Amino acid sequence: MLSILTLSLAALMLVIFVPSLFRNETALQIRVSRQGTTLPDGFYVYQRLNAEGIPIKSITPDNDSLVIRFDTQEQSIAAEKVLHQMLPYGFDISQFNPPGSSQLMNRLSLRKQSVG
Template identity: 60%
Template structure:
């Protein structure tokens, strides 16, 4: 009877461990990938960033799905669900916007770390 109890306890422990492992595997893409972003900023003084609604309309007309568009200081940050959408949007924006704008991919991989870190770190 004691041997049967220990065997059941071991099996339940393995099932719990397997459940945790599967959950971690399922959450990894959400932590390390998925969302990407572009940042548009004026490279010269006197130029203002394009209107977010205009950018949304133009990218939407090209079949590019946008997760969000947010003005941030003197920039426009556009978030996408995939790297493919972000790359396609960058090509369209380079063709669409006149000279004088910098369009760059933003690093999103460390953003989740800053959300869970209790201390803000500054470099420099």
């Protein structure tokens, strides 16, 4: 009886936590690359991308930059094109990888290699 309960709990944990490790969410980061330039207003960026039909999950300030999150890679690619047209000079627009995300994936791949 205890082993069935343990297996059920383990299966439930997998269903809850594994999808968050492998979600397709992507993000762009806008940074100022020229002195004297200020970051664009997040609401302005939202309005412009929304007008282009690009849905946005969130826009948040992060260490002198704006991070824009999307549900899919396609949305991120489309937004990057629009942002390069909209903010042509004085800005660095690139894919955003949160600091802890690569460490987690490295640990998972190392574990997989040592097991396999």
